[in-house]
Amino acid sequence: MSYKQKIQTEIKKALNGITEEIVVEKTKLKEHGDAATNIAMVLAKTQKRNPLEIANEIKEKLKSNTALISKIDVAKPGFLNFTISDQALIESLLEVYKSRENYGFVQNKLKEKILVEYVSANPTGDLHLGHGRQAVIGSCLVNLLDKAGYNISSEFYINDYGEQITKLTETSWAIYEKLNGKQINWSEGFYPEEGVSPYVEKVLEDMKSGFMKEELGQKVKDLILKSQKQLLSSCKVEFDKWFSETDLHKNKVVEEILKKLKEKDVTYEHEGALWFKAEEFGDVRDRVLIRSDGRPTYLVADIAYHIDKINRGFNKLITIWGADHHGQEVSLKGGLKALGYDADKLEVIFVQLVSLRQHGQEVKMSKRAGAVITVEEVLNEVGADAFRYFLIETHANNRMVFDIDLAKKQDKDNPVYYIQYAHARCCSIFRQYKELNAEEKFDFNNPELLMNLFKSNEQEYAATKDLILKILDFPEEVILAAKSTSPNRIANYLKDLATNLHQFYTICRVISKDLNLTKSRLALIEAVKITIANGLKILGITAPKAM
RNA sequence: GCGCCCGUAGCUCAGUGGAUAGAGCAACCGCCUUCUAAGCGGUCGGUCGGACGUUCAAAUCGUCUCGGGCGCGCCA
Numbered sequence: 354m355s356y357k358q359k360i361q362t363e364i365k366k367a368l369n370g371i372t373e374e375i376v377v378e379k380t381k382l383k384e385h386g387d388a389a390t391n392i393a394m395v396l397a398k399t400q401k402r403n404p405l406e407i408a409n410e411i412k413e414k415l416k417s418n419t420a421l422i423s424k425i426d427v428a429k430p431g432f433l434n435f436t437i438s439d440q441a442l443i444e445s446l447l448e449v450y451k452s453r454e455n456y457g458f459v460q461n462k463l464k465e466k467i468l469v470e471y472v473s474a475n476p477t478g479d480l481h482l483g484h485g486r487q488a489v490i491g492s493c494l495v496n497l498l499d500k501a502g503y504n505i506s507s508e509f510y511i512n513d514y515g516e517q518i519t520k521l522t523e524t525s526w527a528i529y530e531k532l533n534g535k536q537i538n539w540s541e542g543f544y545p546e547e548g549v550s551p552y553v554e555k556v557l558e559d560m561k562s563g564f565m566k567e568e569l570g571q572k573v574k575d576l577i578l579k580s581q582k583q584l585l586s587s588c589k590v591e592f593d594k595w596f597s598e599t600d601l602h603k604n605k606v607v608e609e610i611l612k613k614l615k616e617k618d619v620t621y622e623h624e625g626a627l628w629f630k631a632e633e634f635g636d637v638r639d640r641v642l643i644r645s646d647g648r649p650t651y652l653v654a655d656i657a658y659h660i661d662k663i664n665r666g667f668n669k670l671i672t673i674w675g676a677d678h679h680g681q682e683v684s685l686k687g688g689l690k691a692l693g694y695d696a697d698k699l700e701v702i703f704v705q706l707v708s709l710r711q712h713g714q715e716v717k718m719s720k721r722a723g724a725v726i727t728v729e730e731v732l733n734e735v736g737a738d739a740f741r742y743f744l745i746e747t748h749a750n751n752r753m754v755f756d757i758d759l760a761k762k763q764d765k766d767n768p769v770y771y772i773q774y775a776h777a778r779c780c781s782i783f784r785q786y787k788e789l790n791a792e793e794k795f796d797f798n799n800p801e802l803l804m805n806l807f808k809s810n811e812q813e814y815a816a817t818k819d820l821i822l823k824i825l826d827f828p829e830e831v832i833l834a835a836k837s838t839s840p841n842r843i844a845n846y847l848k849d850l851a852t853n854l855h856q857f858y859t860i861c862r863v864i865s866k867d868l869n870l871t872k873s874r875l876a877l878i879e880a881v882k883i884t885i886a887n888g889l890k891i892l893g894i895t896a897p898k899a900m
Numbered sequence: 901g902c903g904c905c906c907g908u909a910g911c912u913c914a915g916u917g918g919a920u921a922g923a924g925c926a927a928c929c930g931c932c933u934u935c936u937a938a939g940c941g942g943u944c945g946g947u948c949g950g951a952c953g954u955u956c957a958a959a960u961c962g963u964c965u966c967g968g969g970c971g972c973g974c975c976a
Contacts, residue, residue: 382919391918394956404956429919430956475976517976626974637903637972644974651976679904680971705905706969710912747913750905752969754912759925767938768924774938785935833916845914848923859931859940878935900938 355825356437356445357388359421364392367414371396377435379826383815386426386434387822394431404431442818443803445825449880450797457827457887459502466504468662469495470596471673472585473510476578477521478548480585482755483675485728487704488590489744489893491673493840494702496891501835506593506667510658513574514598515648520544521577522570528553529569548725552576584728588737589893601657607649610657610692611642619691634687655681656688659699663689669698671838673749676703702838705752707744712758735760738894742769745892746844768848772885773897775851779882780898782863786875789864797876805873809861816853816860820877823853824884831891840891847888854881 354362357377364375377390393408400407408427416425424436449456471491474484491507499505524543528550531537539546556572578595585591601607611627614620619630625645629652632639642653662670674681679701686696709716709726716726732740739760746768747753759767786793795802806817827846834842863874886896 376916376918378916378918380919381921385919389918391957394918397956432919512976515976624974628974641974646974648974650974676905676970678971678976681976682904703905703970751913752906756912756925759912770938771924774936778936778939782935789935837916841914845923848914852923855939856941858935862935864935900936 355829356421356441357829359441360388360390360435363415363418363421364390364411367411368392368396373399379822380434385428385432386424386436387818388435388437390433390435391431393427393433397431407431408433437822439804439807440800442821442825443800443806446803446821446877446880447798447800449824449883450876453883454887456883457831458500459832461502462504463502464504465669466506466667467498467669467671468506468508468665468667469498469671469673470508470510470662472590473512474581475512475517476574476581477517477544478577479725480581480728482707482709482726482728482731483704485588485731485740486707486744486753487673487675488585488588488728489741490702490704490749490840492590493741493745493843493892494671494673494838496893497831497835497840497843500887500891501831503835507591508594508596508662509592511578511595511597511599512651513578514602514654515651518570518574521549521574522566524549525553525556525569525573526566529557532557545725549573552580584732588728588732588740596658598654598658601654601661602649606661607653607657610660611649611653613692614642614688617691617693629684629688629691631684631687634683634690636683636687640684652681652684652688655685656692659685659689660692660694663694663698667698669700671700671702673702673704676705679703700838702749704749708752708754710754710756710758715754731755731757731760738773739767739769741892741894742772742844745841748839748841769894770900772847772851772889773895774900775854776882776885776889776896777898777900778854778858779878779885782878783875784899786864786871795872797879799876802869803873803876805867805869806877808870813861816857817877820853820857820881823850824880827884827888843888843891847885847892850881850884850888854885 357379361375361377364377365371373392373395375390375392377388380386380389393404393411396402396407397404405427408431411433412425412427415422419438421438421441422435423438426434428434452458452460469491471494472480472484472488474480480488495505495507520542521544523540524546527537527539527543528546532554552573553569556569556576560569560572582595614629619633620642621628621630626641627643629640629642640652641650643649659670659672682701685701686699689696689699709731734757735743743755743760744753760769797803806821807814809817827850830842830846834840834846857877861874863871863878865871889896
């Protein structure tokens with residue numbers, strides 16, 4: 354139990370029988386103590402009393418609990434400000450050593466089974482930076498939800514059926530013919546030549562003569578898919594399952610869904626096509642399910658795929674799409690609703706677009722102009738750690754600018770190193786200590802020893818306490834980030850923690866002649882190290898022992 | 901026209917209805933004979949796009965408005 358929860362419990366006890374939620378939060382200013390609650394102001398309304406009066410009553414009831422709270426103040430409109438006792442801080446800190454590599458993570462698995470689907474790029478070319486952002490956000494979210502106790506699975510939906518594959522096949526064949534010296538009039542319906550060409554050339558190396566057009570297309574698709582998989586894997590984006598759209602058609606799942614939609618009477622025929630009455634389910638217009646030439650649209654397959662997910666036992670579906678797909682959400686949810694499924698089980702996260710800045714200039718990404726910045730280019734330039742950090746730092750809802758020059762820098766300007774350096778610093782202190790005290794080993798899990806942390810001057814005391822409080826924020830931060838599906842919060846938390854560590858390091862010398870103080874500070878450093886490492890684990894960024 | 905997202909320091913971005921809105925970068929000034937200066941401290945920088953409302957309390961919630969991005973295909 355965190356110190357905040359302990360205070361909460363105590364207040365609840367003091368005010369027995371109240372139904373209002375008691376919020377205890379960290380304070381921003383030192384003058385306000387370590388934690389505060391607004392409960393007196395909340396109660397003032399229902400009880401029609403002066404909040405200061407209520408606050409003072411609560412203060413009287415709690416002030417004897419010195420083991421937890423060393424000081425209580427009542428402030429202005431009706432805040433109760435608490436200063437946490439040193440003893441309580443140490444007790445909380447012990448949790449870090451008990452849990453170690455699981456510190457901050459929820460131990461008891463929740464029942465909820467969540468499936469996160471992300472990237473799901475077409476196997477028709479290179480992944481661009483937008484995919485990269487979705488990939489990083491998705492994989493961090495998967496890690497985060499997993500650590501927050503959910504049963505989590507991840508999937509990449511392969512659009513390997515229908516139009517795109519036909520287009521890819523035609524494009525590949527055209528490239529093949531061009532290589533054989535034939536004159537090609539490049540069709541509007543083709544994919545950009547420079548994106549597909551390298552794959553075609555590679556495939557042709559192993560092809561025996563006399564192959565069919567479709568065979569070439571399949572091979573090119575397989576190669577593109579394989580390279581996407583390798584590329585994603587190289588920046589630690591892994592999936593539990595690669596789900597093929599073709600299987601959905603082969604296994605008659607799409608057919609089945611169509612049949613059910615017809616049975617529910619939410620379809621009609623118009624101009625030779627089969628339409629879904631999407632407008633009845635909140636869409637701006639009705640949508641085509643089967644084109645007049647008999648080919649199904651992506652929408653049917655999408656509905657079928659999401660229903661298949663629910664039928665596989667997931668209680669919650671998270672689907673990550675690029676922001677340019679937001680118009681599809683209502684149609685898809687409409688399809689689920691039409692078939693009697695709870696559309697609220699599906700949460701679509703839209704990742705806004707990424708632009709790139711290079712040499713101080715914004716590079717506009719445009720597929721048409723062929724100015725596509727690929728994941729591979731950027732990844733090769735900046736490395737996996739910086740790639741992930743830069744793409745996770747900004748909330749998905751926000752458009753972002755990827756500053757490639759900054760990400761490339763191997764120096765202090767690059768924020769990813771700031772966090773990693775904090776971890777390396779911790780490791781370095783231990784190396785130093787071991788050199789001086791080869792045989793000396795001790796148990797961190799020792800409250801008496803840890804109390805030495807507070808035997809210091811005022812400035813040191815403040816830095817020590819700030820650092821401890823920041824470490825103790827981590828478990829709550831994980832839960833809040835998970836609940837709001839905001840893995841970027843973890844990046845921001847780690848930046849703050851690193852700051853606290855660097856400040857502490859500057860003010861408090863760890864290794865000194867005072868052995869007890871040294872040991873207690875080493876224990877604190879150990880706790881920082883554990884917390885940073887655990888946070889970086891969620892982000893899929895390495896925690897270097899030395900830099 | 902309708903819908904979704906965004907608008908916070910010169911730039912990039914944080915900020916679960918709380919108290920005096922933060923960080924990094926850029927600019928300027930300091931700090932290494934002791935654990936990594938990839939660090940720390942300081943200065944400069946803001947009508948949180950605007951208006952009205954709800955509230956003891958609003959960057960945060962609501963309505964309206966201005967600005968930007970995206971979407972509204974028998975494309976995906």
